[in-house]
Amino acid sequence: MKPFTTEAAVAARELTKLYGTGAAAVRALDDVSVSFEAGAFSAIMGPSGSGKSTLMHCLAGLETPTSGHVFVGSLDLAGQPDRVLTAVRRDRIGFVFQAFNLLPSMSAQDNIVLPLRLAGRKADQAWFSTLTEFLGLRERLAHRPAELSGGQQQRVALARALVTRPDVVFADEPTGSLDSTAGTEVLTLLRHCVREFGQTVVMVTHDERAAGHADRVVHMADGKVSE
Numbered sequence: 225m226k227p228f229t230t231e232a233a234v235a236a237r238e239l240t241k242l243y244g245t246g247a248a249a250v251r252a253l254d255d256v257s258v259s260f261e262a263g264a265f266s267a268i269m270g271p272s273g274s275g276k277s278t279l280m281h282c283l284a285g286l287e288t289p290t291s292g293h294v295f296v297g298s299l300d301l302a303g304q305p306d307r308v309l310t311a312v313r314r315d316r317i318g319f320v321f322q323a324f325n326l327l328p329s330m331s332a333q334d335n336i337v338l339p340l341r342l343a344g345r346k347a348d349q350a351w352f353s354t355l356t357e358f359l360g361l362r363e364r365l366a367h368r369p370a371e372l373s374g375g376q377q378q379r380v381a382l383a384r385a386l387v388t389r390p391d392v393v394f395a396d397e398p399t400g401s402l403d404s405t406a407g408t409e410v411l412t413l414l415r416h417c418v419r420e421f422g423q424t425v426v427m428v429t430h431d432e433r434a435a436g437h438a439d440r441v442v443h444m445a446d447g448k449v450s451e
């Protein structure tokens with residue numbers, strides 16, 4: 225392996241992922257090498273089945289590639305024990321999902337600080353205030369998810385992803401459950417997170433309009449990447 229130096233927040237090197245074996249094997253990722261620059265908003269686009277989710281899951285340490293390497297900063301995830309992968313996901317990565325994935329019985333505030341509680345860490349009050357103000361959630365913190373609009377729920381999910389100050393936020397079709405107004409608002413906020421806080425964001429989307437908000441679009445087809 226060559227020495228690896230880059231400004232990348234997260235990168236894949238010669239990443240291959242096979243599902244199944246023999247003649248029935250699916251090559252979901254086929255020798256993918258791609259870097260995602262720190263402090264940039266990147267989108268991964270491509271048709272259904274092209275490997276977008278598989279790439280994101282491997283980059284986030286949620287799935288183990290068949291071969292190749294994933295670097296989060298300078299840390300090579302290949303061969304790391306579960307304990308290290310869990311710590312990387314918890315401390316260095318934030319997630320935003322299409323279906324928000326908030327806990328229904330908890331207030332917005334408790335949902336936002338949950339990743340910190342799970343890590344046994346206390347919220348940085350100044351950062352919590354900045355974030356909830358920035359995301360327009362100050363008046364909504366006592367509400368439960370069912371008492372919030374879709375756009376508000378996704379903003380709570382975004383606050384939850386950012387509260388740990390992760391190296392990378394992965395957003396998986398973050399506008400897929402929203403109408404176009406709320407979707408545009410969430411994309412604009414993601415953009416502002418990159419600009420204001422230097423946050424690195426990698427978003428998977430089908431939607432060309434959503435990808436239009438990114439600094440850079442990586443296209444996938446048949447498990448391969450093209451710019």
Ligand SMILES: Nc1ncnc2c1ncn2[C@@H]1O[C@H](COP(=O)(O)OP(=O)(O)OP(=O)(O)O)[C@@H](O)[C@H]1O
Pocket residue numbers: 243244250251252270271272273274275276277278279430
């Ligand atoms: N757990 C699995 N077992 C077997 N095959 C899988 C599995 N997960 C994904 N695949 C296959 O790998 C390929 C890539 O799937 P992937 O979900 O990464 O694509 P995608 O671009 O994210 O698609 P979509 O936009 O529909 O979510 C597809 O052919 C898919 O059927």
